[in-house]
Amino acid sequence: MPYDVEKPDEQWRAELSPAEYAVLRQAATEPAFTGEYTDTRTKGVYSCRACGAELFTSETKFASHCGWPSFYDPKDTDAVELVEDRSHGMVRTEVRCARCGSHLGHVFEGEGYPTPTDQRYCINSIALRLAPEEG
Ligand SMILES: [Zn+2]
Numbered sequence: 250m251p252y253d254v255e256k257p258d259e260q261w262r263a264e265l266s267p268a269e270y271a272v273l274r275q276a277a278t279e280p281a282f283t284g285e286y287t288d289t290r291t292k293g294v295y296s297c298r299a300c301g302a303e304l305f306t307s308e309t310k311f312a313s314h315c316g317w318p319s320f321y322d323p324k325d326t327d328a329v330e331l332v333e334d335r336s337h338g339m340v341r342t343e344v345r346c347a348r349c350g351s352h353l354g355h356v357f358e359g360e361g362y363p364t365p366t367d368q369r370y371c372i373n374s375i376a377l378r379l380a381p382e383e384g
Pocket residue numbers: 297298299300301302346347348349350351
């Protein structure tokens with residue numbers, strides 16, 4: 250499926266820091282409890298660090314204590330793309346930015362968190378950029 254934002258790999262590499270590139274374009278995972286947004290409670294909108302698409306809001310962010318920013322729902326259902334991921338001997342659901350195809354993290358469900366969806370979008374901080382709400 251073509252994405253609205255498509256760039257040659259060299260361009261992503263030039264635009265992103267090496268750590269951002271590793272996560273967004275190579276599906277790496279930042280170490281737990283190291284990301285800048287893990288426990289952030291600031292109100293605002295989280296956008297894709299690669300293309301700027303609005304992906305999540307502080308409204309659905311919750312304290313999962315898993316070491317990564319966790320959301321129970323994306324801002325809009327079609328803001329993200331879900332892809333089956335069978336790497337590392339597990340079957341997981343990868344979450345990608347629907348606009349540029351960059352890797353964001355994974356979504357898990359049925360874990361029993363007291364949220365409306367019982368889903369946990371486990372997203373790398375470095376894949377996101379928070380725009381704090383005005384005022
Ligand atoms: Zn994107």
